[in-house]
Each structure stands twice: as C-alpha cells, then as structure tokens.
Amino acid sequence: MHAIEKLLAKKAGQTSVQTGEIINCEIDMAGINDLYLQTIRSFFEMGATRVFNPHKVIMFMDHYAPASTITQAQNQKQFREFCWDQGIDLLMDIDQGVCHQVLADKGLAYPGEIVVITDSHTTTHGAFGAFGTGVGATDLAIILATGKLWFRVPEIIKINFEGIPQKGVYAKDMILHAIGVLGADYAVYKAIEFGGSTLQHLCVSERMAMCNMSTEMGAKASYIQPDAITMAFLNEKVTRPYEIYQTDANFRYADEITFDISHLTPQLSAPSSVDNVDDINKYIGIAIAQAYLGSCTGGRAEDIGIAAAILDGKKVSSRTRFVIVPASKGVLLEAMEKGYVKTLMEAGATFVTPGCAACLGTHEGMLASGETCITTTNRNFPGRMGHVSAQIFLGSPAAVAASALMGKIVDPRDYLK
Amino acid sequence: MKPILTGKAFLFGNNIDTDQIYPGRFVELTDAKDIAKYAMHGVDPEFITKVHDGDIIVAGTNFGCGSSREHAAITLKEVGIGAIIAESFARIFYRNAINLGLPLFICPHISTLIQHNDRVSIDVFTGAISSASGLLSKAEPLSEYVVHILESGGIKSLVKKQLEARSS
Ligand code: SF4
Numbered sequence: 372m373h374a375i376e377k378l379l380a381k382k383a384g385q386t387s388v389q390t391g392e393i394i395n396c397e398i399d400m401a402g403i404n405d406l407y408l409q410t411i412r413s414f415f416e417m418g419a420t421r422v423f424n425p426h427k428v429i430m431f432m433d434h435y436a437p438a439s440t441i442t443q444a445q446n447q448k449q450f451r452e453f454c455w456d457q458g459i460d461l462l463m464d465i466d467q468g469v470c471h472q473v474l475a476d477k478g479l480a481y482p483g484e485i486v487v488i489t490d491s492h493t494t495t496h497g498a499f500g501a502f503g504t505g506v507g508a509t510d511l512a513i514i515l516a517t518g519k520l521w522f523r524v525p526e527i528i529k530i531n532f533e534g535i536p537q538k539g540v541y542a543k544d545m546i547l548h549a550i551g552v553l554g555a556d557y558a559v560y561k562a563i564e565f566g567g568s569t570l571q572h573l574c575v576s577e578r579m580a581m582c583n584m585s586t587e588m589g590a591k592a593s594y595i596q597p598d599a600i601t602m603a604f605l606n607e608k609v610t611r612p613y614e615i616y617q618t619d620a621n622f623r624y625a626d627e628i629t630f631d632i633s634h635l636t637p638q639l640s641a642p643s644s645v646d647n648v649d650d651i652n653k654y655i656g657i658a659i660a661q662a663y664l665g666s667c668t669g670g671r672a673e674d675i676g677i678a679a680a681i682l683d684g685k686k687v688s689s690r691t692r693f694v695i696v697p698a699s700k701g702v703l704l705e706a707m708e709k710g711y712v713k714t715l716m717e718a719g720a721t722f723v724t725p726g727c728a729a730c731l732g733t734h735e736g737m738l739a740s741g742e743t744c745i746t747t748t749n750r751n752f753p754g755r756m757g758h759v760s761a762q763i764f765l766g767s768p769a770a771v772a773a774s775a776l777m778g779k780i781v782d783p784r785d786y787l788k
Numbered sequence: 789m790k791p792i793l794t795g796k797a798f799l800f801g802n803n804i805d806t807d808q809i810y811p812g813r814f815v816e817l818t819d820a821k822d823i824a825k826y827a828m829h830g831v832d833p834e835f836i837t838k839v840h841d842g843d844i845i846v847a848g849t850n851f852g853c854g855s856s857r858e859h860a861a862i863t864l865k866e867v868g869i870g871a872i873i874a875e876s877f878a879r880i881f882y883r884n885a886i887n888l889g890l891p892l893f894i895c896p897h898i899s900t901l902i903q904h905n906d907r908v909s910i911d912v913f914t915g916a917i918s919s920a921s922g923l924l925s926k927a928e929p930l931s932e933y934v935v936h937i938l939e940s941g942g943i944k945s946l947v948k949k950q951l952e953a954r955s956s
Contacts, residue, residue, distance in 0.1 A: 393931075393933055406815050406816075406857065407857070407858065408818045409818060409858055409862070412818070413944055416944055416948075417944050417947045417948045417951060418948045418951050418952060419951060434815075435816070440816060442816040442817070443816050446816060446818065489856055490856055491854065491855055491856045491880055505856045505880055506856060506880060506883060507856050507857070507858035507861070507880055507883060507884035507887065508858040508884075509858060509884065509887040509888065509942075509943060509944065510883055510884075510887060512944075513943065513947055516947060516951060517947070517950075517951075521933075555803055555850055555853060556803070556849050556850035556853070556876055556878075559850065559876060559877075559878060559879055560879050589850065589853065589878060589879065591879055644803055731812040731815075731855070732807070732811065732812040732813055733812050733813050733815070733816075750805075750807070750854060752805045752807045752808065752830075752854060753807070753808060753830060754807050754808070754811050754812075754830045755807050755812070759830060
C-alpha cells in the first residue's frame with residue numbers, strides 16, 4: 372500500500388483500502404473559512420446542535436481579513452458567535468492570516484493527519500505528510516455534525532523532479548512547468564506524490580508551494596514523504612505525537628512522470644488558464660500595472676526575502692504598484708525581524724494585512740479593466756483578481772519582484788546577486 | 789427525482805472555473821435567492837435572463853475547477869438548472885453539486901454532439917442522452933451512492949435522518 376492508503380485505512384478503522392473504494396474517515400482537523408456561512412447554516416439544517424469535537428474544529432477569518440463590506444462583517448460576526456457558543460478555541464481571527472500558513476505556523480499540520488478545510492488549496496499539507504483536501508460547505512457541515520466524511524480512495528500518481536535547479540528557478544517554476552505539460556485536469560480525483568532528488572534542494576516553504584499548486588492540476592491531495600528537511604521544521608512547531616507512514620516497495624502508481632529540471636528556466640503561466648505555461652522569455656517587456664506577492668502559494672517569509680534582495684536600495688517602477696501580502700502574522704513578524712519589510716517599503720512596496728486579500732478578487736489590490744498583473748498566487752482565471760478583462764501572469768516571487776522593479780516582465784535571473 | 793430530465797442546452801467550453809460560474813466578489817452573499825442573481829456572471833452576465841427551469845448545461849472538460857465555493861453549485865441549482873453534462877468535472881464542484889441534489893453526468897465528447905439551444909434529454913438511470921435527432925451518447929452511470937443522495941433530494945436530508953436515528 373501507499374503511505375496515503377495506510378493513512379486513510381487507519382482513519383477509516385480498516386487494515387487496508389482499495390483504489391476506488393468509498394470509505395468513511397475520522398477527521399483530525401476540520402477548518403472553515405469566513406467565506407462559507409453556508410457551513411453553519413447546513414449544520415443546523417441537518418438538525419445538529421453541537422460540533423463533534425470543538426478541539427478538532429478551526430475557524431479562519433482569512434479571506435475577508437479585515438472585513439471590507441458590511442455583509443462580510445455580518446458573516447464574520449456570526450462565525451465568531453458560533454465559535455464562542457460551541458467552545459471552539461481555535462478561532463483564527465483577522466490578525467492571523469491565510470488558513471494553510473496559519474496551520475503550518477501553529478504546528479497543526481503534521482504527518483498522518485487528515486485535514487479537511489473549505490478551501491481547495493488544502494492539498495498544501497501534503498508537504499508535511501498529511502492528507503489535506505478541500506471540500507464545500509455542506510461536506511464540512513457533515514464533518515462538524517458527525518466527525519467523519521466519505522472519500523473515494525484515489526489513484527496515486529508520482530511526479531519526480533530530478534536535478535539541481537538553476538539560480539533564479541524555484542518550486543513555483545517547476546510546478547508551473549509540470550502543469551503546463553500535463554494540463555489543468557491531469558490529476559482530477561487523484562492524489563499526487565512528489566518525489567525525486569530535487570526535493571533535497573527545496574525547503575519546506577518551497578515544498579508547500581509545490582503541494583499547494585497540485586490543486587491546479589485537479590488533485591484531491593498531495594504528498595511528500597517526510598524526510599530530514601520536514602522533520603527539522605516539524606520539530607520546531609509540532610508538539611503532539613504523530614505517525615509517519617511509509618509506502619511499500621512494491622506499490623504500483625497509476626502513473627509516474629519524471630521532469631529533469633536542471634536546465635529549467637523561469638516559467639510563467641499566461642492569461643487565462645493556469646496550464647498556459649511558457650518560458651518567461653516569451654513575455655519579456657510586457658508592461659505591468661500591478662505586481663502582487665502573497666497568498667498561500669507565494670506569500671511566505673522566504674518569498675518576501677527574495678523580493679527584498681532584488682529591491683534592496685532600489686525603487687519600484689513609477690508606473691507599477693507592488694502589493695505585498697504576507698501569508699500570516701508569523702510570516703509578517705519574521706519579515707519585519709529580518710528587515711525585509713523596511714527594505715521593501717523604502718523601495719515603494721505597499722504592505723497589506725496578512726490574509727487572502729486580492730488573491731480571490733474581493734479586496735485590497737483589485738485590478739482595473741485592461742490592467743496586467745504578475746503575481747505569486749495560483750490562479751489566473753478571467754476576473755480572478757478584479758475586472759474580467761485584467762490579464763494575470765503567474766510566476767515565482769523573483770519574477771514578480773524583478774518585474775515590479777522594471778515595470779515590465781523581465782527575466783529575474785538578471786536581477787539576483 | 790424524475791427519471792428523464794429534459795431541457796434546453798446551454799453550451800460552454802473547457803475549464804469553466806468557479807470564478808466564471810460565480811465571481812469571488814459575490815461570495816459574501818449567503819442566501820440562495822441572492823446567490824441566484826449571479827449565475828455564470830463571469831462568462832455571460834445575461835445568462836440569468838435566458839435560463840429556464842429544467843435547462844441543461846453542457847460543457848467540455850474540468851467544469852467547475854478552481855475554488856471550493858459551494859455558491860457555484862447553489863447558483864446553478866437555484867436558477868433551475870436540471871442537470872449538467874460535461875466531459876469531466878472538477879472534484880469539489882462534483883461533490884458540492886451532488887450534495888445539493890443537482891445531478892451531474894460525465895460523457896466524453898458531449899460538447900461536440902450538442903448545439904446551443906438544442907432540446908436535450910438524459911435518462912438518470914441509464915445515462916442515455918438524446919435530442920430531436922435521436923440517441924446521441926451515453927453518460928457514465930451514476931454510482932449507487934450518488935443515486936442514493938440524489939433520490940433523497942441532497943445529502944442534508946440523509947444526514948438529518950442519520951442524526952435523528954442516532955438520538956432516538
Ligand atoms: S490565499 Fe488565495 S488561494 Fe490561498 S486560500 Fe486565500 S484565496 Fe485561496
């Protein structure tokens with residue numbers, strides 16, 4: 372069996388599982404975002420009164436942090452009251468940041484866990500050897516009421532990255548390249564394990580970006596076998612006991628693909644589909660109205676550090692706005708301590724409260740008609756970050772920062788010391 | 789649930805994502821009646837003036853990709869969409885729609901067999917899809933579990949019964 376299958380079997384109270392089998396699993400952590408008041412409505416509509424276990428429920432005020440309309444404020448108010456009534460202590464209010472980063476920061480993402488959140492990028496937690504998957508409001512309400520959810524045991528695909536990345540090439544470039552080759556629906560209903568020698572050159576932040584983007588191939592979950600790099604991170608954050616599962620040597624993947632990334636160049640996903648990926652050279656010179664660094668994909672301290680190195684002592688182009696949204700409070704504090712915030716503010720960047728901000732096109736950095744944006748986020752669908760005619764390019768933090776500096780798309784390798 | 793669903797077809801392409809079905813800036817709305825005002829707003833803001841009860845959406849691959857927002861399924865159900873036939877669906881959208889009792893059918897090449905405004909029928913149990921010109925294709929049969937949810941009018945009433953059984 373695969374490590375993921377062993378994990379699912381354990382949580383379903385079985386000794387084994389088969390691909391395609393429908394199983395009912397106990398959920399270790401159920402997360403709700405402030406977008407989905409339906410979750411609470413459905414919970415009561417189903418006749419439930421108390422959540423299954425208030426310590427296994429976490430509430431995130433991240434997408435609207437802080438509220439920018441009265442409706443959002445009303446929704447958040449109802450969520451807070453629900454948490455207080457139900458004894459849910461893990462109320463991550465508007466000071467905390469994006470759900471996935473908050474879980475990682477607080478040591479709530481760990482190997483062997485099943486974490487289900489009302490957010491499609493819950494695949495991020497595969498970076499820690501957890502089974503993370505996104506669901507809608509009604510599914511989450513079922514967990515709140517019963518502590519369990521049904522899953523179809525997925526086929527598992529292995530994607531290997533081999534080789535040492537060139538300077539200026541990041542996990543974001545690798546995963547964009549893979550999505551470009553394989554397509555936005557390549558892994559629908561399936562789980563993806565990432566493997567290969569390149570992982571030894573990727574820190575936890577980069578691995579999170581990779582697992583996060585597996586959602587953009589349609590994956591249900593992702594997985595990286597915990598290793599020394601994972602353990603160094605977990606040892607600092609996680610205090611609870613956990614179990615690491617291993618894949619049997621004779622396990623057969625539904626598909627196995629290897630990318631040699633030693634010659635990979637910086638990549639961009641061009642409007643308006645995430646699998647529209649090319650070498651950045653194809654787009655050099657396109658004027659940028661807004662450069663955006665943030666989100667659960669590309670808003671960590673490491674990403675902000677890359678931008679600070681590129682903009683140190685320099686100025687953002689006068690025709691470009693550079694919006695930076697730290698993924699969490701922890702990220703912002705680290706970026707402040709390391710001096711990144713000062714460097715970037717002096718260069719002309721605009722800092723926004725930790726949270727989702729304009730990543731989903733609701734507030735704090737919306738795009739006007741016809742504007743072009745380069746961003747570290749994960750989706751460039753029409754209208755994702757504002758007006759439907761705005762053009763969104765997805766790239767690495769270095770590509771975004773270098774383009775902010777020059778006011779147009781440039782090859783970030785020319786701007787890294 | 790009626791065994792044969794019939795309606796006018798609305799044809800869409802590949803990778804119709806949830807931002808096109810229901811743009812992010814309207815996600816703060818929580819009542820189904822309000823959510824219904826913005827169905828397919830990202831592709832065609834006039835869609836809600838053209839759609840009638842029982843109409844059928846026909847699409848290419850990966851329909852409903854992107855965000856987990858249940859609004860995308862709620863809005864289509866609320867404007868009266870009777871079924872969606874696509875070449876494939878994104879996973880979360882699939883779960884959301886079935887949970888709400890909105891039937892989805894997976895059928896390869898369907899977007900090349902049906903024209904905009906065609907009258908289309910689908911047999912829920914056999915998956916047979918037909919139009920005025922006769923049988924067009926056959927969708928993958930729905931799993932027993934999915935049929936059970938649809939026949940209960942959505943998963944909420946199922947869970948409700950389970951919870952009542954537990955407490956009685
Ligand atoms: S940062 Fe963007 S992708 Fe991540 S959870 Fe928030 S809205 Fe979704």
